[in-house]
Amino acid sequence: MTIASDDAQRDTSHMYRAMRDFVQSTDDTLPGKFEITKEGIVHDMMSPSGRHELTALRLRKRLEKVMPEEIVAHTGEPDVENEPEGIMRRPDVMVIAEADMDVDGSFDPRTLIAAIEVVSRSNPDNDWVGKMRDYPLLGIPVYAIFDPRTGTGAVLTDIHSTPAGPRYATRKDFVYGEGVTIGEWTIPTDDLPRYGDETEL
Structure with a gap:
C-alpha cells in the first residue's frame, strides 16, 4: 500500500482545482461537455444531438x-463531484431526492440513487469505460446505460471492492x-430513438 506524502496530496488537490477552474470557465464558451476523471479532462466535443436529448427526456x-x-x-446542472478522488461528472439523468438538491455547488454523488447515461455516438468509451470506472468510485449505487x-x-449495481478499486x-x-x-x-424502453446511419452524432 502506497500512501502519498502531504506534498503529493497537496499537488494532486491543486491540479484537480486547476482542472475544475478550467472546466467551469469553459461553460457556455466552448462546444461540447467537459468532465474530470482520474485520467484528466474528458471533452465530448459534439453538443448532444436531438435523439440523445429526446432519450434523456423520455x-x-x-x-x-x-x-x-x-x-x-x-437533467442538467450541477455536476456531481468528489474532490478527494479528483472526479467531476455530469450524468445525463440523476435520480435524486428533491431535498438533496438543496445545496450550494455540486451535488454530493453519494446522495444519488442512480445515474443514467445516454451513450454519445462521438465518444462511447466515456460512458461504457470511463463512467463505469468512476461511478462506483463516487459511490453511486446504480448506473444505467442506454446506447442509441x-x-x-x-444496469450496473452492487459496488464491491476489487484490487483496481x-x-x-x-x-x-x-x-x-x-x-x-x-x-x-x-x-x-419501447419507442426510444436510435441514432441514424448518416449525420446523427
Missing part, C-alpha cells in the same frame, strides 16, 4: 411517472423494448 418522464413525488429524475447506437444497454459486481444487459429496472422502479 427516460426522465417515464421514471417520474413511477417514482414517489419527492424523488426526481433531474445499438438499441441496447445495461470499487467496481460494480452485477450487470444486467437489456435490449430496447424490454422493461428495465433502475433502483426500485421499472420503466418501458
Whole structure:
C-alpha cells in the first residue's frame, strides 16, 4: 500500500482545482461537455444531438411517472463531484431526492440513487469505460446505460471492492423494448430513438 506524502496530496488537490477552474470557465464558451476523471479532462466535443436529448427526456418522464413525488429524475446542472478522488461528472439523468438538491455547488454523488447515461455516438468509451470506472468510485449505487447506437444497454449495481478499486459486481444487459429496472422502479424502453446511419452524432 502506497500512501502519498502531504506534498503529493497537496499537488494532486491543486491540479484537480486547476482542472475544475478550467472546466467551469469553459461553460457556455466552448462546444461540447467537459468532465474530470482520474485520467484528466474528458471533452465530448459534439453538443448532444436531438435523439440523445429526446432519450434523456423520455427516460426522465417515464421514471417520474413511477417514482414517489419527492424523488426526481433531474437533467442538467450541477455536476456531481468528489474532490478527494479528483472526479467531476455530469450524468445525463440523476435520480435524486428533491431535498438533496438543496445545496450550494455540486451535488454530493453519494446522495444519488442512480445515474443514467445516454451513450454519445462521438465518444462511447466515456460512458461504457470511463463512467463505469468512476461511478462506483463516487459511490453511486446504480448506473444505467442506454446506447442509441445499438438499441441496447445495461444496469450496473452492487459496488464491491476489487484490487483496481470499487467496481460494480452485477450487470444486467437489456435490449430496447424490454422493461428495465433502475433502483426500485421499472420503466418501458419501447419507442426510444436510435441514432441514424448518416449525420446523427
